Amino acid sequence: MESTIIKSIGYNAYFGTNHVVKNVNMEIARNKAIAVMGPSGCGKTTFLRGINRMHELIPDATANGQILLDGEDVLEMHPIFVRLKIGMVFQRPNPFPNLSIYDNVIAGYLLNGIKLPKAEKDIIVEKSLTKVALWNEVKDSLVKKGSFLSGGQQQRLCIARAVAMEPEVLLFDEPTSALDPISTSTVEELFHELKRNYTLIIVTHNMQQAARVSDLTAFFYMGELVEYDDTKVMFTNPKDSRTQNYITGRFS
Amino acid sequence: MDKSLNNENITRSSLKLERVIVSDKTSSIVKGAKRIRRSQQQIRTESIFKNTLVIISIFIIVVVFAILLTLFWQSIPAIKLTGISYLWGKVWDPVKDVFGVYPFILGTLLTSFLALIISIPFSFSVAIFLGEYFPKGTLSDLLKNTVELIAAVPSVIYGFWGLAVLVPIVRGFEAQIGVQTIGLGIFTSSVILAIMIIPYAASLGRSMIQMVPSNLKEAAYALGATRWEVIRSIIFPYTKSGLFAGVMLSLGRALGETMAVTMVIGNTSLIPKNIFSPGNTMASVIANEFTEADHPVYLSALIELGLVLFVVTVVINMIGKRFIKGFSNT
Numbered sequence: 001m002e003s004t005i006i007k008s009i010g011y012n013a014y015f016g017t018n019h020v021v022k023n024v025n026m027e028i029a030r031n032k033a034i035a036v037m038g039p040s041g042c043g044k045t046t047f048l049r050g051i052n053r054m055h056e057l058i059p060d061a062t063a064n065g066q067i068l069l070d071g072e073d074v075l076e077m078h079p080i081f082v083r084l085k086i087g088m089v090f091q092r093p094n095p096f097p098n099l100s101i102y103d104n105v106i107a108g109y110l111l112n113g114i115k116l117p118k119a120e121k122d123i124i125v126e127k128s129l130t131k132v133a134l135w136n137e138v139k140d141s142l143v144k145k146g147s148f149l150s151g152g153q154q155q156r157l158c159i160a161r162a163v164a165m166e167p168e169v170l171l172f173d174e175p176t177s178a179l180d181p182i183s184t185s186t187v188e189e190l191f192h193e194l195k196r197n198y199t200l201i202i203v204t205h206n207m208q209q210a211a212r213v214s215d216l217t218a219f220f221y222m223g224e225l226v227e228y229d230d231t232k233v234m235f236t237n238p239k240d241s242r243t244q245n246y247i248t249g250r251f252s
Numbered sequence: 253m254d255k256s257l258n259n260e261n262i263t264r265s266s267l268k269l270e271r272v273i274v275s276d277k278t279s280s281i282v283k284g285a286k287r288i289r290r291s292q293q294q295i296r297t298e299s300i301f302k303n304t305l306v307i308i309s310i311f312i313i314v315v316v317f318a319i320l321l322t323l324f325w326q327s328i329p330a331i332k333l334t335g336i337s338y339l340w341g342k343v344w345d346p347v348k349d350v351f352g353v354y355p356f357i358l359g360t361l362l363t364s365f366l367a368l369i370i371s372i373p374f375s376f377s378v379a380i381f382l383g384e385y386f387p388k389g390t391l392s393d394l395l396k397n398t399v400e401l402i403a404a405v406p407s408v409i410y411g412f413w414g415l416a417v418l419v420p421i422v423r424g425f426e427a428q429i430g431v432q433t434i435g436l437g438i439f440t441s442s443v444i445l446a447i448m449i450i451p452y453a454a455s456l457g458r459s460m461i462q463m464v465p466s467n468l469k470e471a472a473y474a475l476g477a478t479r480w481e482v483i484r485s486i487i488f489p490y491t492k493s494g495l496f497a498g499v500m501l502s503l504g505r506a507l508g509e510t511m512a513v514t515m516v517i518g519n520t521s522l523i524p525k526n527i528f529s530p531g532n533t534m535a536s537v538i539a540n541e542f543t544e545a546d547h548p549v550y551l552s553a554l555i556e557l558g559l560v561l562f563v564v565t566v567v568i569n570m571i572g573k574r575f576i577k578g579f580s581n582t
Contacts, residue, residue: 057473059388080476088474094467098489108475111485158471165475 005030005168005199006051011065013046013055021047022223023065028216033191033200035214035231037207039246043223048171048203052086053079069169084112087162087198088171092178093154095146095161102142104157105129108165128164131197132156132190152183159190163198170194172202176209188213207247211235219243320562327556329549338556344521346541351553353560355523359531360561362438363513364506366527367445371502374446375453376495380483382454383461396458403451411515414444419516426528436518437530444516445506452505453498456576460494461487493575500572508565510535534561 006028013021021043028034036044049055050063053074067074074082095104105125109116116124125142129135134156138149146157155175162170176184191200191213204210210217211231218228219242227234227243238244334341334351341352378399386392422443423435464487472482488495518530519540532540534557545551 052474054470054474057470080478083474084476090467090470090474092467094465094471096468096471096486107472111472111475111477111481113481161471161475 003030004028005070006201007066007068008047008051009066009068011047011050011063011067013043013050013063014061015046015058016060020223021050021063024225026218026225026228028199028201030199031195031197032215033195033202033213035210035217036201036203036220037205037210037217037246038220038226040205042220044203044218044220045173047220048173048201051169051201052088052171053082054088084108084165085167086169086171087165087167089155089159089162089173089175091174093151093158095149095154095157097145097147099146100143101138101146101149101157104146105160105164107161124164128160129157131163131193132160133186133193134160150183152179152186155179155183155187156190159187159194163194167198169199169201172200172204174203174205177205184209207235219246221246320559323555323559323562327552327559330552330556333549334553338553339560342523344537346545346550346553349549351549351556353534353537353557355521356532356534356537356557357560359438359517359524360507360533360535360564362524362527362531363441363445363517363533364503366438366442367449367506368499368503370442370446371450372453372499375450375498375502376457378450378454379457379461379495379498380487383458384483384487385479387462399451399454402447407448407509407511408515410444410448410512414440414512414516418443422528431526431528434518434528434530436516437528438517438524439527441513441517441533442527444512445509448509448512449502449505452502453495456498456501457491457495460491460498463494464490497572497575500568500575504565504568504572507568508535508561510539514539534558 004027006026008024008026011021011024012019024047036048038044046055051067051074055061055063056079063075065075069077069082069085074086095101096107099107099110102121102125103110105128106116106121109121109124126135126139129138134153137153138144138157141148146154149157155178159170159175176187179187188209191202194200195215202210202213214231216229217231217234219226219234219238219240221242227238227240229239234243235247238247330338330351333349338351338353339357340354341350342354343350343352344355378395382392382396418440419435422437422440423433426433426435468486468490469482472486477485513533514536517532517536519532519536520530521532521537522529524531538554538558538561542551542554545554
């Protein structure tokens with residue numbers, strides 16, 4: 001029996017008076033890859049940013065309802081602890097330009113003021129970079145700045161940075177939309193590896209990507225969670241006519 | 253810039269010509285750029301406009317260099333009399349034609365750097381408050397406008413305020429710590445200067461902090477960083493050269509400030525013993541003694557002091573600009 005890690009109950013998110021995520025109820029099982037798709041402005045990214053409380057960093061942004069992480073409501077927790085348990089990877093690769101590749105991987109520890117012994121840092125760096133299949137490419141240039149890497153490598157470095165914190169859930173906000181096709185497929189392959197240890201929630205604009213990488217797919221439309229089901233079912237036999245219209249390309 | 257202006261001109265006149273051509277059926281077969289027939293008049297207007305801009309620009313450059321040249325020219329009698337020892341001579345006695353400006357250089361540097369030390373915590377706080385914590389809102393608008401107002405207040409008013417309010421306070425403080433109770437002096441000037449230079453570092457710092465890409469800040473927040481950790485580890489490293497440039501601009505302003513300082517520094521040509529001693533800055537000496545300069549060498553010595561001040565401020569400003577440039581390139 002698979003266990004639930006995240007459970008959203010009646011979650012709403014607003015920008016000022018603009019209601020962008022409407023009453024989302026969703027259960028996410030551990031060690032699965034969940035794709036969240038939908039047309040632009042459907043609230044999928046806002047929902048994702050709500051899970052690790054990034055949503056409220058924007059002035060005027062508010063949220064209500066419940067999002068349970070292992071039974072604990074993240075909206076009641078201090079955002080710092082939420083974000084330590086739920087890592088995030090962004091649309092554009094954003095390694096810290098003033099830090100070396102090595103320091104970028106352990107940036108989470110540096111930022112939180114945790115002093116680790118050198119040996120332990122070395123282990124974390126090697127392990128995290130290995131997990132994102134970047135170790136062999138950069139092991140001889142760890143002291144170089146992270147911004148010297150290619151876009152795809154930078155994005156994998158950002159995933160490594162999130163993985164280094166040993167979170168339970170990893171959120172991906174359109175992680176490949178700024179990457180070339182080859183880098184995209186490298187990152188997609190990573191998802192299969194990563195879901196052994198983490199639960200992945202991947203917002204994507206790209207339906208083929210959702211079909212390729214996810215176990216379950218959620219379809220958002222106009223702020224509502226329209227349909228949430230097994231990926232195969234979603235793409236072969238959608239129940240809602242709006243889902244059908246979206247996957248057949250009637251609107252995007 | 254130049255190019256886009258030209259393009260606009262061409263489109264506009266081609267539209268005008270088009271209308272003419274449409275009505276004239278015989279020439280409607282002429283297409284594209286061939287339609288544009290520039291009159292001699294249009295081309296002449298363009299070159300007159302361009303030449304005017306060039307002349308005005310050159311004029312401004314010439315004026316600044318003329319000031320520098322005049323300062324140098326007028327300083328020659330003093331330079332001939334005292335030579336390079338002018339810069340470190342410790343005695344300023346115009347009656348005996350002894351001109352040493354060391355006390356004034358010392359006074360200028362002391363007041364300016366002390367002012368900088370006092371003002372930096374304030375200006376950086378304002379910059380962080382407005383740039384990162386509260387970029388919008390009533391309180392921020394009030395703070396922003398108030399800080400801008402600081403720069404707009406005429407310096408003579410700061411001088412008055414200093415004499416009326418600050419001098420008695422400093423005098424009381426001096427009595428408590430047991431130094432001579434004059435109230436006027438280096439320290440009082442520094443406090444006044446510190447207030448006056450807050451806006452320069454604060455507003456440059458604010459715009460630099462606002463320029464920090466939000467995706468870097470978000471990356472840090474997503475790793476569980478607190479606001480303070482984001483400021484310390486992301487914003488400071490990213491903006492340090494910009495913040496430093498703001499400090500240099502503040503310093504440039506402090507070095508040259510005349511009126512307020514002259515009113516509260518105590519105006520003595522002796523070397524200050526400590527930061528509570530009265531003294532003089534280069535600018536305050538010039539302001540105070542220019543009207544009293546009763547013989548040509550005295551006048552020339554004051555002008556040479558102006559030259560020294562000019563060069564120092566220009567160098568400080570150039571260093572500041574260099575840092576801003578370095579910042580915007582990365």
